Amino acid sequence: MPIFSYLAIPVKGAKETLCADLSTTPHCEVIPSDNQDVIVLVTDTPDEVAETVLQQNLKNLQSLQSLNLTFGYDDHE
Amino acid sequence: MKLNRRRFMKYVAASSAVASAGSLFPGISFGDWQQVVNNSGLVSWQKAPCRFCGTGCGVLIGVSGNRAIAVKGDPNCSVNKGLCCMKGYHSVQALYGKDRLVKAQVRKNGSMVDVPIQEALDLVASKLAETRDKHGKDSVAIYGSGQWTIPDGYVASKLFKGCLGTNNVEANARLCMASAVTGFMTSFGLDEPMGCYEDIDHANVFVTWGNNMAEMHPVLFSRMLANRKQRINVKIIDFATRLTRTSQAADKTLLFKPQTDLAVANAICYEIIKNDWVNWDFVNSHVSFHKGKTNIGYGTEDHFSFQDEAESISLEEFVRFLDDYTPEKVEKVSGVPAKDIKYLASLYGDPALKVTSFWCMGMNQHTRGTWINNLVYNIHLLVGKIATPGNSPFSLTGQPSACGTVREVGTLTQSLPHGLVTNEEDRQMAAEIWDVPLGNIDPKPTYHTVEMFRALDRGDIKFIWIQVTNPMVTMPNLKRYRDGALKDDRFVVVSDVYPTPTTDVADVILPAAMWVEQEGMFGNSERRTQHFGQIVDPPGEAMSDTWQIIEVARRLGFEKQFSWSQDDYIEKIWEEYRRFHAGPKHEMASYEVLSKRSGVQWPFVDGKETRWRYNPEYDPACSNGKDFDFYGQKDNRAWVWARPYEPAAESPDSEYNFWLNTGRVIEHWHTGSMTRRVPVLHNAVPEAYVELHPDDAAELGVVNGEKVKIISRRGEIVMPAQINGRGVPPRGMVFVPFFDEQYLINEVTLDAFCPISKQPDYKKCAVRLEKA
Numbered sequence: 001m002p003i004f005s006y007l008a009i010p011v012k013g014a015k016e017t018l019c020a021d022l023s024t025t026p027h028c029e030v031i032p033s034d035n036q037d038v039i040v041l042v043t044d045t046p047d048e049v050a051e052t053v054l055q056q057n058l059k060n061l062q063s064l065q066s067l068n069l070t071f072g073y074d075d076h077e
Numbered sequence: 078m079k080l081n082r083r084r085f086m087k088y089v090a091a092s093s094a095v096a097s098a099g100s101l102f103p104g105i106s107f108g109d110w111q112q113v114v115n116n117s118g119l120v121s122w123q124k125a126p127c128r129f130c131g132t133g134c135g136v137l138i139g140v141s142g143n144r145a146i147a148v149k150g151d152p153n154c155s156v157n158k159g160l161c162c163m164k165g166y167h168s169v170q171a172l173y174g175k176d177r178l179v180k181a182q183v184r185k186n187g188s189m190v191d192v193p194i195q196e197a198l199d200l201v202a203s204k205l206a207e208t209r210d211k212h213g214k215d216s217v218a219i220y221g222s223g224q225w226t227i228p229d230g231y232v233a234s235k236l237f238k239g240c241l242g243t244n245n246v247e248a249n250a251r252l253c254m255a256s257a258v259t260g261f262m263t264s265f266g267l268d269e270p271m272g273c274y275e276d277i278d279h280a281n282v283f284v285t286w287g288n289n290m291a292e293m294h295p296v297l298f299s300r301m302l303a304n305r306k307q308r309i310n311v312k313i314i315d316f317a318t319r320l321t322r323t324s325q326a327a328d329k330t331l332l333f334k335p336q337t338d339l340a341v342a343n344a345i346c347y348e349i350i351k352n353d354w355v356n357w358d359f360v361n362s363h364v365s366f367h368k369g370k371t372n373i374g375y376g377t378e379d380h381f382s383f384q385d386e387a388e389s390i391s392l393e394e395f396v397r398f399l400d401d402y403t404p405e406k407v408e409k410v411s412g413v414p415a416k417d418i419k420y421l422a423s424l425y426g427d428p429a430l431k432v433t434s435f436w437c438m439g440m441n442q443h444t445r446g447t448w449i450n451n452l453v454y455n456i457h458l459l460v461g462k463i464a465t466p467g468n469s470p471f472s473l474t475g476q477p478s479a480c481g482t483v484r485e486v487g488t489l490t491q492s493l494p495h496g497l498v499t500n501e502e503d504r505q506m507a508a509e510i511w512d513v514p515l516g517n518i519d520p521k522p523t524y525h526t527v528e529m530f531r532a533l534d535r536g537d538i539k540f541i542w543i544q545v546t547n548p549m550v551t552m553p554n555l556k557r558y559r560d561g562a563l564k565d566d567r568f569v570v571v572s573d574v575y576p577t578p579t580t581d582v583a584d585v586i587l588p589a590a591m592w593v594e595q596e597g598m599f600g601n602s603e604r605r606t607q608h609f610g611q612i613v614d615p616p617g618e619a620m621s622d623t624w625q626i627i628e629v630a631r632r633l634g635f636e637k638q639f640s641w642s643q644d645d646y647i648e649k650i651w652e653e654y655r656r657f658h659a660g661p662k663h664e665m666a667s668y669e670v671l672s673k674r675s676g677v678q679w680p681f682v683d684g685k686e687t688r689w690r691y692n693p694e695y696d697p698a699c700s701n702g703k704d705f706d707f708y709g710q711k712d713n714r715a716w717v718w719a720r721p722y723e724p725a726a727e728s729p730d731s732e733y734n735f736w737l738n739t740g741r742v743i744e745h746w747h748t749g750s751m752t753r754r755v756p757v758l759h760n761a762v763p764e765a766y767v768e769l770h771p772d773d774a775a776e777l778g779v780v781n782g783e784k785v786k787i788i789s790r791r792g793e794i795v796m797p798a799q800i801n802g803r804g805v806p807p808r809g810m811v812f813v814p815f816f817d818e819q820y821l822i823n824e825v826t827l828d829a830f831c832p833i834s835k836q837p838d839y840k841k842c843a844v845r846l847e848k849a
Contacts, residue, residue, distance in 0.1 A: 003083070005090035007098055031091060033098065034108045034152060040094040042087055071093035073086050 131474030133601025174754030179617025223476030226597030260450020266709025272469030279467025287439020354426025359461030431467030481600015534561025726829030
């Protein structure tokens with residue numbers, strides 16, 4: 001049941017699209033910066049399967065340029 | 078339990094990301110964060126103005142359960158744009174000191190005992206009524222504060238002036254802002270600045286007049302520094318009596334001898350005229366010249382009375398008056414080299430430079446406080462650098478609602494929410510809105526603050542209710558006023574949040590709700606009204622000051638005037654109060670608008686705030702068809718005043734050979750009753766000290782931390798020395814911050830005041846030193 005947070009950087013001009021994409025992705029919460037093209041992404045998945053699916057979904061997002069991990073927690077560890 | 082832990086971990090994850098973003102992208106802001114964390118159910122964020130100084134920074138209060146746990150700057154507030162100072166960031170901790178007053182107390186047989194608050198309010202009402210019946214309406218008084226919310230001050234004025242018929246209403250802003258008020262009134266006919274903080278983003282030159290902004294208004298000072306970094310041709314000139322952190326950051330510091338700012342300001346005007354830097358178009362169209370009385374005294378005696386009289390003079394007479402103030406002559410009085418005076422004048426005089434002057438206590442706590450305010454306006458008026466972006470003579474305030482509550486609501490003896498008690502039209506308006514007979518409102522002012530406490534000492538006042546302030550630390554010549562408050566037949570009620578030297582003299586202590594434990598509004602230095610909701614519950618039986626007054630008013634039989642419900646009384650009070658300011662000169666935003674925004678500047682007309690008054694491009698009240706309209710004075714002009722240099726009430730002599738200057742440090746706010754209960758702030762500066770020049774310290778034979786006895790004609794105090802600390806006074810001066818109730822420096826200070834504003838001078842008296 002891991003919890004991660006990331007700084008998500010959108011591709012140029014796609015911040016709003018990325019916000020919308022992430023907001024509709026299961027297990028994701030977003031906190032967009034109001035003055036920079038940066039989005040805080042907090043993920044909270046119930047198990048490893050869901051986490052794997054989420055990671056794949058994130059990789060497939062066209063609006064996402066990069067993800068930078070800032071925090072990780074797993075209560076199984 | 079597991080769910081709470083998980084929510085907590087998600088919050089930590091988000092915090093970590095936000096912190097990382099802050100280090101990677103300086104200045105990054107996440108203004109919507111509160112909406113997301115609300116969804117998690119852990120922390121919600123709600124807007125409020127900061128509780129401390131008069132800057133009026135917008136903050137977001139993080140709340141978990143019923144507890145305020147965090148603060149961040151509000152990026153949507155134009156005042157601070159997401160930044161706070163150290164006091165702001167730690168402000169919520171001030172709510173939770175261990176010795177918070179949570180129950181009412183009443184003195185019985187010499188000891189304070191807990192009682193239900195309703196019983197205490199019964200006693201307050203009965204004692205007030207009994208005193209009034211026995212000794213007359215002017216034997217009762219209320220003394221409030223620039224930390225009163227606007228509704229607090231409004232109901233106090235309505236009860237005492239409207240219902241009880243006494244003008245014994247004063248506030249501690251008399252001690253910090255009264256000279257600014259009389260300065261504005263005599264120069265412009267209306268109170269409060271024409272400019273706003275946006276001036277910082279336009280000015281080329283900032284002159285701080287006796288104003289240590291780096292410590293006292295750090296967020297605004299940061300904005301100045303940021304502008305200097307980002308724009309070319311921006312300078313900060315520190316015009317001061319001692320070296321401070323502002324001096325360290327300034328481009329140039331000019332040190333002047335105490336009180337001689339009057340002479341230097343006149344010398345600047347002399348230079349402006351001599352070099353023909355006068356903006357003649359502006360002066361001919363918008364300025365008139367005046368003089369008042371001179372040798373006006375210092376108010377150190379009881380019943381001191383003074384009334385200035387304005388007399389029109391010609392420009393030629395004004396120029397002749399300035400002949401006594403050549404830079405060379407003024408150098409001898411002030412210690413400021415003539416070349417530096419000429420340099421300062423050249424900055425004001427250069428038409429290519431926009432100049433903003435900032436001041437606060439240095440000019441206001443001054444026995445000629447009104448005059449020095451006038452004189453700085455003179456400079457700006459002669460060169461026409463006023464009421465346009467970046468050109469601003471700007472009086473800062475020290476308390477969160479000195480403007481909003483004391484100056485706008487009018488909680489001073491001579492004032493009403495609109496106008497003066499001496500003016501029949503203003504009394505009629507008040508009587509109508511308050512629903513009281515016109516005859517209730519006394520046309521004669523009674524006691525200003527110093528005289529109010531003298532009256533308490535003499536016995537002319539027998540009952541005083543003190544709210545949100547700590548006069549038993551802040552009154553100058555303190556011992557007299559503390560002894561007076563302790564006399565047998567005086568009855569002192571104190572509403573506060575913590576025990577203080579003022580609650581020590583109380584017969585009744587009422588526990589007060591603090592800041593965001595109640596709904597209210599503040600008004601900051603730039604005419605910005607800031608609403609805040611009740612975010613957390615007050616502890617125990619603590620009650621808002623507004624509601625305490627309403628409870629007592631109802632017990633006194635004024636149910637009709639104080640009929641509001643506890644559910645919406647703040648909204649109802651605001652909408653009643655707002656009627657006093659209807660019209661384009663001072664129209665205020667509705668409750669609905671205020672509750673949604675991070676502050677609104679008045680005049681607020683047709684949904685638009687006013688950044689610069691008297692300028693028709695911005696100000697809807699301008700109507701003369703010209704480029705400026707100084708509509709406050711009867712002649713529609715701004716007034717330049719011939720005001721001479723006169724010495725301080727008490728200067729060093731052979732017996733008392735040092736100046737004593739008092740003030741503040743960045744970590745503590747006013748008397749420290751809140752900030753000293755915040756561990757980080759308390760540990761940063763745990764006790765007060767006396768700053769000495771290193772040569773004076775060497776002569777005295779003291780090193781850092783050794784004890785020094787400071788002796789004046791009124792008292793003495795022993796405290797540790799600080800040498801080459803954050804502030805360094807010149808030889809012959811010592812400086813003491815007043816935040817520490819263990820060292821009551823005001824037992825040493827002098828209760829001399831400006832005869833026009835009645836504001837005491839805490840910056841100048843004579844002392845001698847001994848190694849203790």
